[in-house]
Amino acid sequence: MQQSSPVGAGGQIRPSHSERGRQKPIRGLRLTEPCQNLSSGDSSNISRLLRLTKKYGTSDIYVGLPHTVFKEQNQELALFISKLHAAHLRVWARGGEVRCVDSFTEQDHFMDGLKDLATFNDRSPPEARFHGYMVNIQPQDVPGDSGCFQHEIPQSQLSHDQHTQRDIILHQWLNVLTRASAFCRSIDLPFAAAMPWWLHDLAGEPVTVPWGASQTRTCIADIIAPLLDDYVVMTASEDHSVMAHRILRQLRSTSNKMISGQSMPRVLACSGESDSILRGTSSQSDGVDEPASETVEHLEKTFVPYPVFGGTIITELQAQREVSSVHGHAEFNETQKAESRDLLPPNNNHARGGSSDERFDSRKIPRLKPLPLRSAFTHNRAPGPGEGEDDSILVLVVVDGGCRVGIGDHARGA
Numbered sequence: 001m002q003q004s005s006p007v008g009a010g011g012q013i014r015p016s017h018s019e020r021g022r023q024k025p026i027r028g029l030r031l032t033e034p035c036q037n038l039s040s041g042d043s044s045n046i047s048r049l050l051r052l053t054k055k056y057g058t059s060d061i062y063v064g065l066p067h068t069v070f071k072e073q074n075q076e077l078a079l080f081i082s083k084l085h086a087a088h089l090r091v092w093a094r095g096g097e098v099r100c101v102d103s104f105t106e107q108d109h110f111m112d113g114l115k116d117l118a119t120f121n122d123r124s125p126p127e128a129r130f131h132g133y134m135v136n137i138q139p140q141d142v143p144g145d146s147g148c149f150q151h152e153i154p155q156s157q158l159s160h161d162q163h164t165q166r167d168i169i170l171h172q173w174l175n176v177l178t179r180a181s182a183f184c185r186s187i188d189l190p191f192a193a194a195m196p197w198w199l200h201d202l203a204g205e206p207v208t209v210p211w212g213a214s215q216t217r218t219c220i221a222d223i224i225a226p227l228l229d230d231y232v233v234m235t236a237s238e239d240h241s242v243m244a245h246r247i248l249r250q251l252r253s254t255s256n257k258m259i260s261g262q263s264m265p266r267v268l269a270c271s272g273e274s275d276s277i278l279r280g281t282s283s284q285s286d287g288v289d290e291p292a293s294e295t296v297e298h299l300e301k302t303f304v305p306y307p308v309f310g311g312t313i314i315t316e317l318q319a320q321r322e323v324s325s326v327h328g329h330a331e332f333n334e335t336q337k338a339e340s341r342d343l344l345p346p347n348n349n350h351a352r353g354g355s356s357d358e359r360f361d362s363r364k365i366p367r368l369k370p371l372p373l374r375s376a377f378t379h380n381r382a383p384g385p386g387e388g389e390d391d392s393i394l395v396l397v398v399v400d401g402g403c404r405v406g407i408g409d410h411a412r413g414a
Helices: 044-056 074-086 104-123 160-186 220-227 240-259 275-279 292-302 316-328 330-343
Strands: 026-030 060-064 090-095 132-135 191-196 208-211 216-219 230-234 266-270 309-315 376-380 393-399 402-407
Touching: 026 044, 026 266, 026 316, 044 074, 044 292, 044 316, 060 309, 074 090, 074 104, 090 104, 104 160, 132 160, 132 230, 160 191, 160 208, 160 220, 191 220, 208 220, 216 220, 220 240, 230 240, 240 266, 240 292, 292 309, 292 316, 309 316
Parallel strands: 026 060, 026 309, 060 090, 090 132, 132 191, 191 230, 230 266, 266 309
Antiparallel strands: 208 216, 376 393, 393 402
16 A cells, blocks of 8 residues: 555645754653543542653653543543643544454454544544544454464464464454554544564564565565554563564564655554553562553664664653652662662573574674665754764765764764
8 A cells, every 4th residue: 555645734735754954852651540630630640640651751652542431531541642732742543453354244343443533623622532542452352262363383384274374364364454544644644553573583584474466475564564553562561672673673664665766654652551451460569670651761772773763652650760769768768679680690581583583793793784786865854952963964975885883973884
């Protein structure tokens, strides 16, 4: 599906991310229990939430809601959104039931929910509207026989029946995303999707499906990316090293396509587990005691060279843990954490994914592919605090077959 250029307010064309100038990476917050914030009679929850967003410099809030809320609690929802907008926050609706992957009836219910969201936005004043929609459906969670997706088995080791079953699930998942993308573009609503981190590398192999007239097997991530405004990589970790490694392949692939002239989405890193796991695990982390604010800063600094890097989304629970730690046990807790880090073995408990599942070393960050002969690409972004102009420019230059890649004046020969 070719990306369209939706018409925005006033008849203006909304450009794709690859056509826009470099924007500051977003800092997103994914609400774990959003419905508790909708009560108009209790201001303590919204006040607590606004304190969290201020601490992290949050720009975007992701609110997971059943679609019935758009009709049954529309006044409370409009008030909630308007309070967040007053704090200069963009508000995204988040939803999607995995059942709709293998049932056309459930798909229709899902699309009905999107239509209810559109109706809600149409009937609400500008300050009470959702900024965008993020679908959160993971193919490995499709109900049915246990392990029907076989998500820990590389493609080359699947039996014929397993291969067929996985292809069916992936095509049904793609159909849901295609329908949702087309609808969101028709109403000029930015569209994001939560994506598994291992699609480019599941136990050392990409996850592919037959595609196009030739039925050539193609990585499903490359098919889905043009459907999206934001490609959100669900890293299933809160460790910035693991998160960085799990987003790297998608960043590199998408950046190269954008440089070659294709319209590509932003790529964001999302920490923590999926919503279904979060609801059943209270506030457990993956054994990493790193403050969420440090995780965000690490990722922003590491991936500045990638033109499609769009930012980071953390969970509300992750943010609350850091705030509680700071206010509850200040000095004692910090001393205890420092001692514990020296005693704990390296964490190897994050989700398995084969050969790529290892800590990230930013010194080994791969360079983007060179452009065609005698061409150049220069990408600017706004300098961050303490940065000079030279620190903010990624330059790739090809002259007579030689490639120079670097930041500002520090380009190096290839």
